[in-house]
Amino acid sequence: MAIDVFWRIPTHGEPSSLRDKLHHRGDWSQQHGDHIVHKGLSGGHEDGFTNLDYIAEVARAAEISGFQGGLIPSFPMTDEPWAISSFLARETSTFRFMIAFQPGFLNPVVAARMTASLQRATGGRALYNVITGGGGPAQLWWGDVAPHDDRYARTTEFLDVLRGVWQGEKFSYKGKFYQVEDAALPAQLLGQEFPEIYFSGSSDAALASASKHAEYYLSWLEPFDQLREKFDRVKERTDALGRKIKCAVRVDIIARRTEEEAWREVRRGFENLDDAARERYKLFAQQTGDSVGAGRQRSNAPKELNDYRDFIIHPNVWSGLSLLRGGQTQGIVGSYEQVAERLDDLVKLGADAFILASTPHLEEAYRVGEEVLPLVRGHDSAPALRVVG
Amino acid sequence: MSIKFFWQIPTAGDGRYADAQKRIRGERSDSKPYFLPGVTDPRGRRFNYFDHLHQIAKAAELAKFDGLQVRNDPEGDESWIVAGYLSRATRDLTVLAEFDAARGSAVYAAKNAVSYQRFSGGRFAWQISVEANESQRRRNGDYVAAEDLNTRIEEFVTVARHVITQTDYDFKGKFFEVLKGGFQGPLSGQKVPPVYLSGNDEASYALSARVADVHVLDAQPLAGIRQEITRLRQLASTVGREIEIGIRLDVLARETEDEAIFDAKRYAEQSGQGKGFAHNALWSGLTTANTGALATLVGSYQQVSEGIAELAAAGVHHFILGAVPSLEEAYRIGENVLPQVRSLIAGTSQRAA
Numbered sequence: 001m002a003i004d005v006f007w008r009i010p011t012h013g014e015p016s017s018l019r020d021k022l023h024h025r026g027d028w029s030q031q032h033g034d035h036i037v038h039k040g041l042s043g044g045h046e047d048g049f050t051n052l053d054y055i056a057e058v059a060r061a062a063e064i065s066g067f068q069g070g071l072i073p074s075f076p077m078t079d080e081p082w083a084i085s086s087f088l089a090r091e092t093s094t095f096r097f098m099i100a101f102q103p104g105f106l107n108p109v110v111a112a113r114m115t116a117s118l119q120r121a122t123g124g125r126a127l128y129n130v131i132t133g134g135g136g137p138a139q140l141w142w143g144d145v146a147p148h149d150d151r152y153a154r155t156t157e158f159l160d161v162l163r164g165v166w167q168g169e170k171f172s173y174k175g176k177f178y179q180v181e182d183a184a185l186p187a188q189l190l191g192q193e194f195p196e197i198y199f200s201g202s203s204d205a206a207l208a209s210a211s212k213h214a215e216y217y218l219s220w221l222e223p224f225d226q227l228r229e230k231f232d233r234v235k236e237r238t239d240a241l242g243r244k245i246k247c248a249v250r251v252d253i254i255a256r257r258t259e260e261e262a263w264r265e266v267r268r269g270f271e272n273l274d275d276a277a278r279e280r281y282k283l284f285a286q287q288t289g290d291s292v293g294a295g296r297q298r299s300n301a302p303k304e305l306n307d308y309r310d311f312i313i314h315p316n317v318w319s320g321l322s323l324l325r326g327g328q329t330q331g332i333v334g335s336y337e338q339v340a341e342r343l344d345d346l347v348k349l350g351a352d353a354f355i356l357a358s359t360p361h362l363e364e365a366y367r368v369g370e371e372v373l374p375l376v377r378g379h380d381s382a383p384a385l386r387v388v389g
Numbered sequence: 390m391s392i393k394f395f396w397q398i399p400t401a402g403d404g405r406y407a408d409a410q411k412r413i414r415g416e417r418s419d420s421k422p423y424f425l426p427g428v429t430d431p432r433g434r435r436f437n438y439f440d441h442l443h444q445i446a447k448a449a450e451l452a453k454f455d456g457l458q459v460r461n462d463p464e465g466d467e468s469w470i471v472a473g474y475l476s477r478a479t480r481d482l483t484v485l486a487e488f489d490a491a492r493g494s495a496v497y498a499a500k501n502a503v504s505y506q507r508f509s510g511g512r513f514a515w516q517i518s519v520e521a522n523e524s525q526r527r528r529n530g531d532y533v534a535a536e537d538l539n540t541r542i543e544e545f546v547t548v549a550r551h552v553i554t555q556t557d558y559d560f561k562g563k564f565f566e567v568l569k570g571g572f573q574g575p576l577s578g579q580k581v582p583p584v585y586l587s588g589n590d591e592a593s594y595a596l597s598a599r600v601a602d603v604h605v606l607d608a609q610p611l612a613g614i615r616q617e618i619t620r621l622r623q624l625a626s627t628v629g630r631e632i633e634i635g636i637r638l639d640v641l642a643r644e645t646e647d648e649a650i651f652d653a654k655r656y657a658e659q660s661g662q663g664k665g666f667a668h669n670a671l672w673s674g675l676t677t678a679n680t681g682a683l684a685t686l687v688g689s690y691q692q693v694s695e696g697i698a699e700l701a702a703a704g705v706h707h708f709i710l711g712a713v714p715s716l717e718e719a720y721r722i723g724e725n726v727l728p729q730v731r732s733l734i735a736g737t738s739q740r741a742a
């Protein structure tokens with residue numbers, strides 16, 4: 001079975017490189033108080049363009065470069081993936097919109113209609129990244145009162161209802177969180193492909209829910225041995241429940257023609273860290289919350305910031321990425337060949353799909369699509385027969 | 390005050406006949422070829438109804454409407470997805486999406502709305518409606534008691550407005566709860582979607598008086614409209630607010646009155662509903678339930694224009710108009726009725742000045 005490779009949509013705006021502290025793209029420039037210093041490239045809106053116009057370019061770059069589509073994340077400070085997907089449905093061709101969302105925020109019958117309509121608007125290009133983790137006050141910010149383990153039960157019920165109404169036969173359901181009576185999608189919306197589900201969450205409650213509904217279990221990059229154990233555990237657990245689940249890795253990469261050039265990119269970013277980034281690192285090391293995944297990432301990090309090489313935890317794996325920009329800590333750094341090899345290593349330990357990202361996402365979509373993806377073998381163990389030169 | 394004309398986007402089908410719901414323009418079925426076998430059909434499955442909706446939106450913009458109203462029809466495509474899709478296709482139109490407060494978290498709806506505003510340049514507006522039929526509500530997973538429906542809308546609007554305009558916002562109501570809510574950074578400072586509500590009972594009027602920007606009335610003879618407007622304004626003034634008035638009205642306008650009446654009768658036959666009331670030019674039962682309008686203004690371009698201008702003079706400033714087929718009629722109304730209405734209204738306000 002061939003593997004699927006997705007890109008990621010930078011809804012947080014972005015700098016023009018990892019060395020650059022200013023977010024030139026979008027309206028995410030560093031702010032002093034309420035004053036946004038820089039308003040270029042569609043962040044200021046005076047030119048009639050918006051950050052969506054840049055996002056549209058990234059989506060086009062991803063589809064032109066051979067990615068399946070892109071993960072569109074959801075954070076308190078960023079635009080919502082449902083909005084992005086519906087706005088960009090018409091100006092993309094093959095790009096699949098991977099919508100990150102927390103099921104608890106939507107009525108499942110409404111979500112079914114939204115999804116079926118989005119499938120109609122895109123020719124079946126919508127899929128989900130179902131997220132349930134996080135917790136504490138952050139969840140109440142979103143207006144969600146359900147406690148951590150209950151939220152996975154709710155996710156399961158949500159997907160039960162969504163699948164139930166999708167068939168178009170009268171469907172009734174009485175759960176702890178959701179209840180419907182004789183519900184069905186209307187005739188006009190029937191016959192669409194049910195969205196593929198990438199499921200995030202590391203706790204036992206998450207795995208129970210994933211095993212019922214997900215096609216892919218999605219994890220951040222972790223030390224390879226830990227990731228192998230995790231994937232084995234996921235597959236064991238879901239096999240026991242009579243359902244096959246595949247695994248996917250969400251990983252940032254820095255790929256250059258030579259390994260030296262790739263590490264130079266990291267070193268220059270690291271040497272360029274400002275006090276704010278150092279402070280953020282300190283907070284990160286102390287952070288609390290009931291997300292198991294975030295805790296797993298933290299436990300792998302050095303306590304002090306001395307040398308970028310302290311963060312190399314495996315050949316071509318650097319665990320300091322969150323110093324340079326928000327998000328996950330571990331990424332793959334190396335030559336095009338090395339990055340492709342590490343991705344193939346991940347395939348060997350259980351990955352069937354990737355969500356890749358690199359800054360800036362527009363230019364890097366072309367670079368990775370042109371230079372790295374053609375070297376990845378996936379499950380195909382036959383010697384490469386690709387014509388070179 | 391400026392008058393806004395919205396054109397309705399029919400989410401559950403559109404076509405040449407009054408029973409438009411049977412027609413999903415743009416959609417093909419493999420089992421039922423549209424042409425006879427002797428003629429090639431190059432379309433395959435390349436198009437669907439969304440391509441037609443795109444055509445209607447462009448038509449409404451080119452015909453100089455001020456906005457689109459995307460109907461929430463349980464039999465049709467979902468209004469927010471349609472609204473996003475059409476916002477990207479238009480430049481200046483307000484996109485008024487109709488939905489039910491049962492859709493989920495008010496914070497999540499507000500956050501999505503902020504993205505719609507950012508992407509559209511502040512053109513997004515909300516029409517929050519109530520599903521009156523209890524079994525339909527249950528099909529929608531909504532078990533809230535009938536007497537709480539208005540309370541939920543009020544909480545929904547209250548929470549949404551505050552998280553868009555404030556930070557550290559706390560709320561604990563019967564249906565929604567937020568702790569230290571509010572959008573920051575790039576998501577701050579966006580326009581709260583103008584809120585359109587409707588309903589024709591005292592509780593709905595009172596709710597609108599408290600939280601709506603616009604109350605959308607059902608079509609009915611002018612005397613009734615005037616009474617409703619008076620009552621709404623009274624209630625709004627008791628809570629120190631002002632409210633604007635809208636109307637949901639279908640139009641059937643032709644070059645001559647005879648032609649309009651001829652078509653109206655044909656539509657009545659096609660829809661199978663017959664003619665309910667006809668008060669001067671106001672007919673009921675011409676189109677199927679999927680337009681959501683209670684009555685159709687029938688007449689010559691001149692007569693329909695005068696009818697709309699009378700409503701404007703009575704205080705209606707938001708016209709949500711619709712007709713089938715939506716694409717052709719958007720041009721017809723935009724070319725033959727709106728210019729007359731606008732000059733009639735300009736004349737009235739000049740005389741008043």
